[in-house]
Amino acid sequence: MIDRLVRKGVAELPEYIPGKSKEEVVRRFGLNYEDVVKLASNENPFGPSPLAVKAIQEYAEEVNVYPESGAETLRKELASSFSLKPQNxxxxxxxxxxxxxAVKAFLNPGEExxxxxxxxxxxxxxxxxxxGKIVRHPLDASFDYAVDSLLDKITPRTxxxxxxxxxNPTGSVISEGDLRQILEREVLVILDEAYAEFADKSMVPLVKGYENLLVLRTFSKAYGLAGLRVGYGVAGKKIIDYLFRVKPPFNVNLLAQRAAVEALRDIEHLEQTVARTVAGREYLIRELSRLSGVKVYQSQGNFVLLELIGDNVSARGVMEEMMKEGIIVRSCEGFGLEDRYIRVSVGREEENTRFIQKFKEKLSHGK
Ligand SMILES: Cc1ncc(COP(=O)(O)O)c(C=O)c1O
Known part of the structure; x- marks a missing residue:
């Protein structure tokens, strides 16, 4: 009976496939928890800011009260860091x-x-x-945005x-010129910048010039607060007002709001995280580029995509072998890619070295 009652389409929604957890790998291969390295979910391996941890401890006894409904303090703090207003x-x-x-507020059924x-x-x-109706736009062979063909797909139904x-998962970025061309069209552009802190440039300043741009950012990656669940949208006032109409009250918990404010103030922790991550990323790219049978893609995120070249290669096979050794990386099937791609998150220095060492061994065994 329940199958007849559920909303149309819900039963067909694909399940989100997260990276494998450390616990799962410990159980399956009988490993010690401390010996397992997880490079599968683009998390921050250096942990959260100590100031954020202190805020969580401090406010733990105040969780009997509701948080600020619209997270006003955090909005104010973020606004001044971007030279914008809280209403953005x-x-x-x-x-x-x-x-x-954003989808809830803007998309009518059947629109593209x-x-x-x-x-x-x-x-x-x-x-x-x-x-809504999905119109897929394949990136080009180097995983760059082929903006001309994207523009061709925009119609009055979009x-x-x-x-x-x-x-995610390619590490490629869109240029400002390409983004501006898309923004000239009458569509809502949702630009997900979850990894912008690791990149050369953010497009947030463009929200001042385009009322149809919504930029998404998060505290889950560079700020190391993935477990708290706090992210944000930046846009012109009109978009933000509409999003507020569909937002449940008290959607962000009190500890998350307090910790995010402190994380934002700890500029030194952020800078260190970014510097170490970028150095780790360049190390991974350099080492992987040296290997025959592997193509590595340039990345501006805290992860690197690699492709196994040749016949009969299996990313899943290599990953399984790596997992037995306690190294978890991400298969790219959840992204719809063939079984030749692997995404590796940048870890701590010793984790990156261990990954490279084991990966080299597995590649040579597999030949
Ligand atoms: C591109 C991208 N956007 C958004 C998210 C989700 O971020 P959050 O933890 O802020 O919900 C992720 C998480 O992996 C991501 O890769």
Whole structure:
């Protein structure tokens, strides 16, 4: 009976496939928890700011009261860091929530949503959930945005264009010129900048000039607060006002709001995280480029995409072997890619070295 009652399309929604957890790998291969390295979910391996941890401890006894409904303190703090106004910001339970609020507020059933391929799977999930029509835009052979062909796909039926920069899982970015061309069209552009802190440039300043741009950012990556769930949207006042209309009250918990404010103030921790991550990323790219049978893509995120070249290669096979040794990386099937791609998150220095060492061994064994 329940199958007949559920909303149309919900049963067909694909399940989100997260990176494997340490616990799962410990159980499966009988390893020690401390010996397992997880390079599968683009988390921050250096941990959160100590100031954020202190705030969580301090406010733990105050969770009997509701948090600020619109996260006003955090909005104010973020606004001054971007030289914008609080009315240009909305805080979500992770940037995933802001993404959903945008689709909920703007998409009518049957309208088209342009989504790059491959990219983060939630854009398609929310489009399906709100009965939109997905128009896939394949990135070119180097995983760059082929903007001319994207522009060709925009029609009067198009409501939203999703862009992810740096793109998960490819690490590629969209140029400002290309973005501006898309923004000239009458569509809502949702630019997901979850990894912008690791990149050369952010497009947030463009929200001052384009009322149809919504930029999504998060505290889950560079700020190391993935477990707290706090992200935000930056846009012109009109978009933000509409998102507030569909936002549940008290959507971001009190500890998350307090910790995010402190994390934002700890500039030194952020700078260190970014510097070490970028150095780790360049190390991984350099080492992987030296290997025959592997193609590595340039990345501006805290992860690197690699492709196994040749016949009969299996990314899944290599990953399984790596897992037995306690190293978890991400298969790219959840992104719809073939079984030759692996995404590796940048870890701590010793984790990156261990990954390279084991990966080299597995490659030579597999030959
Ligand atoms: C591109 C992209 N956007 C958004 C998210 C989700 O971020 P949050 O934790 O803020 O919901 C992720 C998480 O992996 C991501 O890769």
């Amino acid at each position: 910001l909305i805080i979500g339970n992770g940037s995933d929530e802001v993404m959903e609020l 949503v342009i989504i790059p391929f491959p990219t983060f799977s939630m854009y398609e999930s929310f489009t399906r959930l709100y009965s 409501k939203i264009v999703f862009l992810c920069s740096p793109n």
